[in-house]
Each structure stands twice: as structure tokens, then as C-alpha cells.
Amino acid sequence: MPASRPEMFPKALESGADVVCVDLEDATADRDKDALRLDAINLAATNKNPKVESILRINGLRTREGLLDLAALATQKRVPDGILIPKVRSAEEVRIVRDVIGMAHPGLGIHLQLETNDGLENARELAKATHKVRSIVFGGFDMSSSLRVEPSWNALLYARQRLVHAAASAHVDIIDMPNFNLDDPVELTEETQRALEIGFTGKCAIHPKQVAAINAVFTPSEEVAARAKQLIAKFEAQDQAFTIIDGIVMEKPVVERLYRTIAISERISR
DSSP, X not given: OBTTOXXXXXXXXXXXXXXXXXXXXXXXXXXXXXXXXXHHHHHHTTOOOTTSEEEEEOOXXXXXXXXXXXXXXXXXXXXXXXXXXXXXXXXXXXXXXXHHHTTTOTTOEEEEEEOSHHHHHTHHHHHTSOTTEXXXXXXXXXXXXXXXXXSOHHHHHHHHHHHHHHXXXXXXXXXXXXXOOTTOHHXXXXXXXXXXXXXXXXXXXSSGGGHHXXXXXXXXXXXXXXXXXHHHHHHHTSOOSSEEETTEEEOHHHHHHHHHHHHHHHHHHO
């Protein structure tokens, strides 16, 4: 949501999204960034919904506005749960953020929006730059411009897979780019399913009406969650590292996927 539209914040918090992002970058006009900076920080810090993470997208660190955003965050008593840094190119940028803000706000999480060729090339190093990194967000529209392709699924598949690999290596979430076609819910669902299949753990939404469809794809059904719990219970009741239970080959990779399904289901049901 734009930093210039604070009235949207309560609705965004109740939309069913896991994360709400107040945007000081692309969704805020350049002429308004300085005037809105402190208001945006304070707005994102007012979140009282324990089920929703509130983050602030600052401006890129290679811009005047981004450096002022960072300095302002370091001096505020209250800050959001995290910040989203756009157009990140190097791990050193992430460590600068850690060093500037970390002492004042040790709990603040860092989310990285990777949308340039340099960011793609350095994705694994970026994901591991600090333990404060919580997720990688795929900035597909800017990335398509950098790669000189259309922002279609096939054209961006290589970039998506590179980022999935980086996020998995660092054990952080990987969030797919938003679908900008608000009038085609079928396309949104299909694209979200593709993202899930190749390893994404979430997807951005640019309108509240997209959230339910995205959640439906990433939320394990009651049947899937119950089946996972049954298989894990039977696996833990025996002492073999490799076995067959109810026709399912149970070994470490399978068991890890089942544990993850259970963890996601339990987190959502809280």
C-alpha cells in the first residue's frame, strides 16, 4: 500500500495477508517522499495485529532518499517489524543496513527485493549476508527490464529459479512478484500454483481481493495436513530411517516436507 494512503492500512491488516508493506518507494511520488518519511515509519509501526508482519519498503540505498530513510529509521523509537530494501545489488548493502539499524532495533527483520542483474548474480550471497534476512522478494517487472525480456512466466523462469535456489540455501522465504491483472483471478491462481511448484513460499498481492486466492494455494488443506500428521506419527513410532508406510516411501527428504506441511498448517491455524 502507498505511504500516501494511510487510511488503507487498517483494511490491509485485515485482508488475510501475512505481511503488509507500506511503500515509500515506487508507490510514492518523489516530491512526497521527504514529507511522508516519518509518517510512513510511524504508520507501519502502529500494527497491533499479532498475525500480520508490518514492513516498510524504503528507497534504494544508492539514492539520497534511501539513505535518509535508513537514517530516520535508526533514530526512531518505534519501527515496523521489518524493512524491504529494493534494488539490492550487493551483500555489503545489506550489512550496512544491519550495522546502521541493528544496534538500535535488533529485532527488525530485513527483506530483500531482488530486481537487477547484479542482484540476481549475487542472490545467494545476499540471502546469507546476515541472519536478519527474512525473505527474498522477486521484483519481476524491473528484472524483466534488466534482462531485456517481457515479464512473462517463461521469460522470467530462469530468474525465479535462481532466487529459489538462493533462498533455500539460506533457509529464508522466497516471495513471487505480484500479478498485475486484477480482472483475471484464474490467471492469478494458475501463476501462484506455478510459483509454489518451483519452490516459492508466498506471493505478493497488490489488492486485497487477491489475497484469498494466493492463500488458498499456499495453505495446506485439512486433509493434506491430517495425512502428514498421520504419516509422521507412524514414522516416529518406528526406528528405521528408510521405510514404507501406507504405501509411501519415508526417508529424510519426504519426512522434511511433511514436517514443513505440518508447521505451515499449525502456524496458519493460530
